[in-house]
Amino acid sequence: MGKEENTKERILEAARKIFHQKGLSGARMSEIAEAAEINKAMLHYYFKTKQDLFDHVFLEAFKQIFPQVISIVGSDKNLDEKIREISSFYNQLLTEKPELPVFVLSSIQENADHFVETITQNIPNNSMEIMGKLMMQIAAAHQKGEIRAIDPRHLIINLVAMSIFPFAMKPLLTKIFGMDEAAFQAFITERKTAVAEFVLNSITLKKES
Amino acid sequence: MGKEENTKERILEAARKIFHQKGLSGARMSEIAEAAEINKAMLHYYFKTKQDLFDHVFLEAFKQIFPQVISIVGSDKNLDEKIREISSFYNQLLTEKPELPVFVLSSIQENADHFVETITQNIPNNSMEIMGKLMMQIAAAHQKGEIRAIDPRHLIINLVAMSIFPFAMKPLLTKIFGMDEAAFQAFITERKTAVAEFVLNSITLKKES
DNA sequence: GTCTATATGTTGATAGAC
DNA sequence: GTCTATCAACATATAGAC
Numbered sequence: 001m002g003k004e005e006n007t008k009e010r011i012l013e014a015a016r017k018i019f020h021q022k023g024l025s026g027a028r029m030s031e032i033a034e035a036a037e038i039n040k041a042m043l044h045y046y047f048k049t050k051q052d053l054f055d056h057v058f059l060e061a062f063k064q065i066f067p068q069v070i071s072i073v074g075s076d077k078n079l080d081e082k083i084r085e086i087s088s089f090y091n092q093l094l095t096e097k098p099e100l101p102v103f104v105l106s107s108i109q110e111n112a113d114h115f116v117e118t119i120t121q122n123i124p125n126n127s128m129e130i131m132g133k134l135m136m137q138i139a140a141a142h143q144k145g146e147i148r149a150i151d152p153r154h155l156i157i158n159l160v161a162m163s164i165f166p167f168a169m170k171p172l173l174t175k176i177f178g179m180d181e182a183a184f185q186a187f188i189t190e191r192k193t194a195v196a197e198f199v200l201n202s203i204t205l206k207k208e209s
Numbered sequence: 210m211g212k213e214e215n216t217k218e219r220i221l222e223a224a225r226k227i228f229h230q231k232g233l234s235g236a237r238m239s240e241i242a243e244a245a246e247i248n249k250a251m252l253h254y255y256f257k258t259k260q261d262l263f264d265h266v267f268l269e270a271f272k273q274i275f276p277q278v279i280s281i282v283g284s285d286k287n288l289d290e291k292i293r294e295i296s297s298f299y300n301q302l303l304t305e306k307p308e309l310p311v312f313v314l315s316s317i318q319e320n321a322d323h324f325v326e327t328i329t330q331n332i333p334n335n336s337m338e339i340m341g342k343l344m345m346q347i348a349a350a351h352q353k354g355e356i357r358a359i360d361p362r363h364l365i366i367n368l369v370a371m372s373i374f375p376f377a378m379k380p381l382l383t384k385i386f387g388m389d390e391a392a393f394q395a396f397i398t399e400r401k402t403a404v405a406e407f408v409l410n411s412i413t414l415k416k417e418s
Numbered sequence: 419g420t421c422t423a424t425a426t427g428t429t430g431a432t433a434g435a436c
Numbered sequence: 437g438t439c440t441a442t443c444a445a446c447a448t449a450t451a452g453a454c
Contacts, residue, residue, distance in 0.1 A: 029429075040430080041439065045438080050429095066385075103318075106312075106318075109230060109312075115380075119381065123385055148410070150407075157374065158371050158407055160374070164374070168314050238448065239446095248421065249448080249449085250450080258449080
């Protein structure tokens, strides 16, 4: 082998950067080539078509965002730990790559037919079981008087929404709340624990002191 | 005046439908013309360039989603009412137009430079004051022992996130949770009150019974 | 205001030398 | 594997008749 791996990785790096920001139709192959410091012909040597290259980048992004959560939910940890871990996981991932959520969601919205298949194949096929187990876990904690009753789907969605949304809104937030980059980072750092506490405060049944 | 207004509105209807799904670069002027049942030349007669037409559709969408919330937050209602109203507002708007959030956010992400200006001009210039007043309202309720202390920014973001996110995730949710369209609608209907209750449960300080 | 025809520029993709 | 040169298709936008 020569520089192949090196070149292919450079292409992917450039493709990530540009696709994540501009999406499939907004990105130009020539732009990616330039960012990778090669010429257009090389792109087509490593990836037959633009769609091929894009699919690779999309799947990679999708796998980073969603299957992880299902994995945490399916673990043997207790409810507290799961909630804190999910919040913390997104906070860490999206601090580094804040464009990921909008990239994945807009790609799906732009071409649902194409990606629903990709998605189907990359969601753990036991995700329904995992939700069932979570429901049992919630019911058990409710039985013990620790938490109130709540639909597990609402719980997960609420937690994931609060974890992801601020990053999707980043450009707007800084405007509306008048933050600069440092203020935004501070805000996000606060949320790492604030989100988990918000959720736990909502579902926990307080005992009288 | 003849059919002008009619034609212009037909163009905008078609442009909304297609831009909302595919974004600026994914949409084709010929596609919009076809959907509006006119020819391409007419598009350029009513809107000089594709960018002009898009800007019109974007601003319209942006105004529907964000300024409203600031208006509710700035009203004289009490905290309970504001929370329920925001949740209810988004539930109603996005049930009809679920693609709106991803459209707006991806448009901004694709061309931040261009839209940050548009956004700046269309956010109420007293939004900082409004956040200040909300902080006072929260502090007052906290003083009275009704709610716990919470940063108003986190409160608003959490509420808006939970209200909007399920619609942005619609294609994924139906897959992950195995819902059909009817099940999704039922789920969303539940959330209209469930989200507000979730937030209120989190911030309210329970008295012993 | 509405149409047909066309100009002008880009884009993704390939052919073929090295 | 990497490059230069080029093609064919398409998209936005305009000219000009009605």
